[in-house]
Amino acid sequence: MKISDTKKLAAITAAFFITVTAFSGCSESASSSQTTSSVSQAAKSDIDASIAAEDIDVGYDEESSVGITFADGSAAIDGEGATAEGETVTISQAGTYILSGTANNGRIIVSADKTAEIKLIFNGVDITCADNAPLLVSKAKKVYIVLEDGTENVLTDSASYSLGEDDSNTDGAIFSKADLTINGSGTLTVNANYKHGIVSKDDLVITDGNINVTSASTAMEGKDSVKISGGTFNISAGTNGIKSTNTEASDKGFISVTGGSFTVVANNDAFEAETVLSIEDGSFDITTGGGSANASMKSDGTPNRNWHNNMGNGGGGPNGMGRPDDNGNGTGGEPPAMPTADNTDTTDSTSTSAKALKAGSEVNISGGEFKIDSADDSVHSNGNIVITGGNISVASGDNGMHANGNLTISDGTVDITKSYEGIEGSIVTIDGGTISVVASDDGINCAGGSDTGSTDRMGADQFSAQDGVELNINGGTVTIDAEGDGLDSNGSFTMTGGTVCVCGPTNGGNGALDYNGTATVTGGTLIACGAVGMEEGFGDNSTQYSVLHDLGSTVSANEKLTITDSDGKEILSFTPTKTWQSVVFTSADLKEGETYTITAGSQSETVTIDGIVTSNSKGMSFGRGHGGGRGF
Numbered sequence: 001m002k003i004s005d006t007k008k009l010a011a012i013t014a015a016f017f018i019t020v021t022a023f024s025g026c027s028e029s030a031s032s033s034q035t036t037s038s039v040s041q042a043a044k045s046d047i048d049a050s051i052a053a054e055d056i057d058v059g060y061d062e063e064s065s066v067g068i069t070f071a072d073g074s075a076a077i078d079g080e081g082a083t084a085e086g087e088t089v090t091i092s093q094a095g096t097y098i099l100s101g102t103a104n105n106g107r108i109i110v111s112a113d114k115t116a117e118i119k120l121i122f123n124g125v126d127i128t129c130a131d132n133a134p135l136l137v138s139k140a141k142k143v144y145i146v147l148e149d150g151t152e153n154v155l156t157d158s159a160s161y162s163l164g165e166d167d168s169n170t171d172g173a174i175f176s177k178a179d180l181t182i183n184g185s186g187t188l189t190v191n192a193n194y195k196h197g198i199v200s201k202d203d204l205v206i207t208d209g210n211i212n213v214t215s216a217s218t219a220m221e222g223k224d225s226v227k228i229s230g231g232t233f234n235i236s237a238g239t240n241g242i243k244s245t246n247t248e249a250s251d252k253g254f255i256s257v258t259g260g261s262f263t264v265v266a267n268n269d270a271f272e273a274e275t276v277l278s279i280e281d282g283s284f285d286i287t288t289g290g291g292s293a294n295a296s297m298k299s300d301g302t303p304n305r306n307w308h309n310n311m312g313n314g315g316g317g318p319n320g321m322g323r324p325d326d327n328g329n330g331t332g333g334e335p336p337a338m339p340t341a342d343n344t345d346t347t348d349s350t351s352t353s354a355k356a357l358k359a360g361s362e363v364n365i366s367g368g369e370f371k372i373d374s375a376d377d378s379v380h381s382n383g384n385i386v387i388t389g390g391n392i393s394v395a396s397g398d399n400g401m402h403a404n405g406n407l408t409i410s411d412g413t414v415d416i417t418k419s420y421e422g423i424e425g426s427i428v429t430i431d432g433g434t435i436s437v438v439a440s441d442d443g444i445n446c447a448g449g450s451d452t453g454s455t456d457r458m459g460a461d462q463f464s465a466q467d468g469v470e471l472n473i474n475g476g477t478v479t480i481d482a483e484g485d486g487l488d489s490n491g492s493f494t495m496t497g498g499t500v501c502v503c504g505p506t507n508g509g510n511g512a513l514d515y516n517g518t519a520t521v522t523g524g525t526l527i528a529c530g531a532v533g534m535e536e537g538f539g540d541n542s543t544q545y546s547v548l549h550d551l552g553s554t555v556s557a558n559e560k561l562t563i564t565d566s567d568g569k570e571i572l573s574f575t576p577t578k579t580w581q582s583v584v585f586t587s588a589d590l591k592e593g594e595t596y597t598i599t600a601g602s603q604s605e606t607v608t609i610d611g612i613v614t615s616n617s618k619g620m621s622f623g624r625g626h627g628g629g630r631g632f
Contacts, residue, residue: 047256060146064096073087087104090110099123107136120144131160134174138166145184147208149186158194172194180222181205182198183208184209196219197215205227207228211233213235224252229257237264239268243269253273261282263285266289268288272353274359276361280367288376295375356377364385374395376396382404385407401416401425410431421442422444430473437478442485469516482504490516492518492520493520495521506530511530511582521544537617544588547585547609548582548615561599594608
């Protein structure tokens, strides 16, 4: 085959486009949160996710290529640059090699000059190796695997390797000590029975192809980086799906995805980047650790020991009073022991992790379609999470999204259908987007606590505001259904815009709103329903009027709540799906001196705005002024 000049030009043009637009998604986040965005820009600017034209180009000159054909226990070579010994082929010179045929116990070894660039055309090749990697790149500058259109190509290893001193670290069916690129529109199937599927000790770049990997351990690994711009991936991994591991420099150890279709089933993490995980586009169907049904947390907020014994400690720990029981119902139980203040996830160095999207410094999502079912956190960063686009649907056995640092959402759709805690970070900022959370504990939690499966999520002093802990809602649409606190900040809570609806706890040990510092509203619309006992409203440092009101008795689930003015005009409405008695609401339409009617089920009560905060709550205030309750 010889690619036409026109097709080559198109490939080069596409490569240039990818290079130019690699980070276009992060530009919008600059205005989201000044603190988070500056960190985000710094983290992403360190990495080079550009893809060169030659990584996309699948063209070659067939006449000048070397043909290698496997058959009948041997390999026939037509041309210079390669030698064969039985079914083992060694390539020692730069050039293009076309491989086809079947080897029942063969190998391809690339051992060339360190400046050599080698293109391997997989043209219907099927190689099984009984005691080593079917494809080993021991020395070269760069190797390209081109999957010829319409061909099926298979590499299979065995469950054990016979390794010598020179190849003692070989641990993948495709193992390269040089940069490795895979492209072309054919199919590559890797059956990795020993350990890993596809490994590059430098950069792994994939721009196209139908790639199927079944591995005893990690399916695909690029030590310095993994860059994917296209292709269809079906991955079944004994440990991790796609991984980058370099810990030596901030500009390495990253994963960048700008396109492709991914189906990943992994016992451990699906995508794990040592530094930055950046996703701009693509479709993702991810299951980790057996899915959310195999949760790392039980519904009472304690670690699932069955999961822990089989999979390791995936994180999570109780944060509050009144954990729900195994059916998700509130129990109003005793508070946990006092924790220590630490927001560092230490689990992964000592036990197994089963997260879907995971990074050491930052997860950045600016586009893509995501369907995630994870036993552990669905999206996790030991640093920051920045969401500027995409449609993300997750069911998590632990947290929907957890950042040890800051978490910012400025656009896109986030639908967390199941979680222990929905969204968690030190500073959580919502500037836009559509967010929906279902949580067996807190809906949104801002704390200095860790994600370790112990009782240290809250911080050392659960009554004092933690420095550097904030919940900021400036825009977007947020819907919360939480058995614990609906919106929980161990520091401050500030609302300047957006629309928020909270279906909060049914037990009095939690509140629809919960904060340790101040709660300030200057704009936006919020209506939050929950139990009586630990309820809180906004503080009188606000500039927009708000009401915290406890009704005379409990309202049944699915009864519509309406708030109307003295002319009967509906100001707000909401239909909580659980029982409730206390409501917090604020809107730019509220006016001082105006009387409003709160109607829910058979109950109807009036309240007159007599100050920036109006409240009849008898909740536990701990001297906190207007609006009472202190939740745990």
